[in-house]
Amino acid sequence: MPSIYDYTVQTANKESLSLENYKNHLMLIVNTASKCGFAPQFEGLENLYKKYKDDDFIVFGFPCGQFQHQEYDDIKKTTEYCQLNYGVTFPMFAKIDVNGPSTEPLFAYLKEEQPGLLNGKIKWNFTKFLIDRQGNVVKRYAPRTTPESIEQDIKDLLY
Template sequence: MTVYDYTVQKPNREDVKMEAFKGKPMLIVNTASKCGLAPQFEGLQKLHETYGDKGLQVLGFPCDQFNNQEFDDIEKTTEHCQINYGVSFPMFAKIKVNGKETHPLFDYLKNQQKGLLSKEIKWNFTKFLVDKEGNVVKRYAPTTPPDKIEEDIKSLL
């Protein structure tokens, strides 16, 4: 299996098959608009602007599991990200990344690249780097700034 075997939803609940991103490296991130790490949206947007035309897909998945740091209304989430951080990369419907209701994509990502002590996601802005073939090649801690991932991204382009 690869990430291409999963389906996610746009904020309007329209299904998107991950195979739509086939042949492109991806940086998949669980995000939260009200998190202290939210300024990372700027760095993620910069990666999108710098490497998007070379194929990189930055994909944001809002999550409310860590101290309820996401808006209840997904429209507020997307508007907040656009207005405050200039986000133009794809954002998806709010999901769960841990527990019984974990989205299948994130279950897969966590099983492919475990964290330091366990596979569970510890906080917002955990990042997964996926190669052009859909393989999860690296996992980054929430505190890893997007610019520190740049060399790894370049190696996949």
């Protein structure tokens, strides 16, 4: 049976990163889009990251252009946009697909663990998955769910 720690993802700098490096961390994994109406959530995600990173909490942003092409094709533009407009310092990764035949394997796993209301499909940008310190995918949040509204769930799992 696979675990979140079995997955390797590609960073924005095209380096491979094993999620095994984040054992015993609380993770929030989000499919993002810079040109989406939900992009202001970057600020809330960054605030959560800054507030709890010293407690081994991490946010991972995975840019995706599958929903009305709301992400830049150039990952450098994506990371610059996020840093300049929202002060993002949490890790951003290579642009991925979250649905369809080219789905990033990590997101296939996340959707299998927390299928949501659309039988495993991701509805839109800023779908969020919360992973506990043991690597369990414990909760899935809809795109409209703000980072601020999930802070209590994060605190409950951290402390």
